[in-house]
Amino acid sequence: MPSTTPPIFDGHNDVLLRLHRKDAADAATQFVQGDSRGHLDLPRMQKGGFGGGFFAVFVPSPKDPTADNFTDSMQGDSYDLPLPAELDIGYAQPIALEMMGLLFQIEKESEGAFTVCRTAADIRGALERGSVAAILHIEGAETIDPEFRSLELLYQAGLRSIGPVWSRPTAFAHGVPFRFPGNPDTGPGLTDLGKELIRRCNEMGVMVDLSHLNEAGFWDVAKLSDAPLVATHSNAHALSASTRNLTDRQLAAIRESDGMVGVNFATCFLREDGQMNAQTGLDVMMRHFDHLIEHVGEDRVGFGSDFDGATIPGDIGDVAGLPVMRQAMRDHGVDDALMEKLCWGNWVRVLEKTWGG
Template sequence: MSRSSLMPVFDGHNDVLLRLIRGKAEPERDFLEGDNLGHLDLPRMKKGGFVGGFFAVYVSSDSGGIDIDAMMTHTQYDVPLPPALELGHSQQVTLHMAAQLIRIERASKGAVKICRTAADIRECIDNGTLATILHIEGAEGIDPDLHMLDVLYETGLRSIGPVWSRPNIFGHGVPFRYPSTPDTGPGLTDLGRNLVRACNRLKVMIDLSHLNEKGFWDVAKLTDAPLVATHSNAYAISPHSRNLTDKQLAAIRESRGMVGVNFATSFIRPDGQRNDDTPLQEMIRHMDHLIEHVGVDGVGFGSDFDGATIPNEIGDVAGLPRLVEAMRKHGYDEATLRKLCFENWVNVLERTWGH
């Protein structure tokens, strides 16, 4: 399949920056020339039609010796949440990962761009440049006075998930628990509300994917922007704490917001298990449900590449055309495919950021 015939894909979430900083000494070259590790590098992105997406900055926690992957193969599980992280360490890692994306952009000599506007993304898609959005997954690197928010904004930050699944000064994340509703504890703190207000002023997108249900509704009451969950699925199909209820989906629809379908098998499968032997039709069931409840203009991809176990029928980013073809065979017409694969993301970012 030639690149010109590939359906462009813009993606709501990946963790390639974390994989790269954990890897060898030449991460820019590994990414730009291809290392065939994990799910993402530039050559495989081109092969799969991947034109851009949200590149997450995430400060990892020690597992405490728990085999989380093994836990999530059980019929029921409740992964213990790690403790809150220390600010200094979190800032150091946040800067390291943000710098990694900046260095990739610089080393690419025009092949990769950190986008700050929807117009930037459209231009990149038109000219074949990889469009990247600097995104934070868990705001542990941001101080209570939000000084770091201003610094990161000037660096290119345009999207923040206030929490990952552990608690921090801004709020409470949803645990990896199955079966469970997302109503698992308290929501935003006063500092979290301040962060949402500051992001609204700066027109930084708020990502709801790891917030618990109370935090979701706290943001919904405060924000004047579309409600967006970059990598979440339908609770009605997979009753996992990380997924969204139909009531939450209705609020996202009312706000003209967006949901990116997560490729992580534990959030796709009705049994909640981490298992790469998961048919693509199970993903499409979530798409159908999300389209029904959010609308065809509010659904896209939120792969979680390099951060999750994904269906082996996709494999890595080069396998995206297999997913697109499965969607086509399911009955989505070409106009719908274009919306789901890339247009909806660009449009919701324009509604959030402005032109």
């Protein structure tokens, strides 16, 4: 049977959104005990050797046009999905806090099997104990006020990673639409407030996630930031011409900064035809690993699954299928040393460099 080692530390999942949408008082308990829904719960994580990762807080729009028939919309030779309008902080903040509460409820109810981590040392310790190592991440900074008081509060609570946007615009930046074929150069870059957000994150040691930023925003961050450039869940544009993927020029900048890219399992960002289709072989994913390693180096590539947020290859299925992924990597020629780097070592390295220990 394929191995569950080494543990896989992952750049992105949306399980908090899935649990929040259940609107159940015992959603955290169901996750810990195993609800067998979606891609993630604690028993399946343990079964698949999921070591941990970034747990995203994403606030959906009240009438999100991408929420219904999302998969159906991403078919055919091309598509261009409309994006929702910017969210008001008064709407976004309470929902985000509820999702964060779910994360800490999971930690409490897991009795040591799930740990919210604030330092790289915390992650290493959790991996050694076999506890799932979780990072609190915000995808879309709608919860951050213009005076950044909430940023300080959330940092004290455990926030260690922020994506300034989830594709729709915020007060800080502009994201990329879900467009295929297309390139990430889709509009203006960071706002003045967004530039200040990057400075504050650098000062505090909060990682900035570039995955949903458009290209102008990417280059603004590259110019301003003194931290490694990180895209938690993005693939190679040269292989799949989605606006969400990274050009070779962007990959060169990530390499120069000693940053990181997490390979996204979403088939629309893997496939040459850009389609959401579970009938996607793992050889397609291996090509993205190869391309990214060629362009950013073997120390700067890892996983960014998008579990519970996308259609993924059917051969993996859910987090319990990660051993199939490891076996595909070994069959592709990945040796033990590189497996350790890709599965968890590279993420811990870039977080040590970003967080300062």
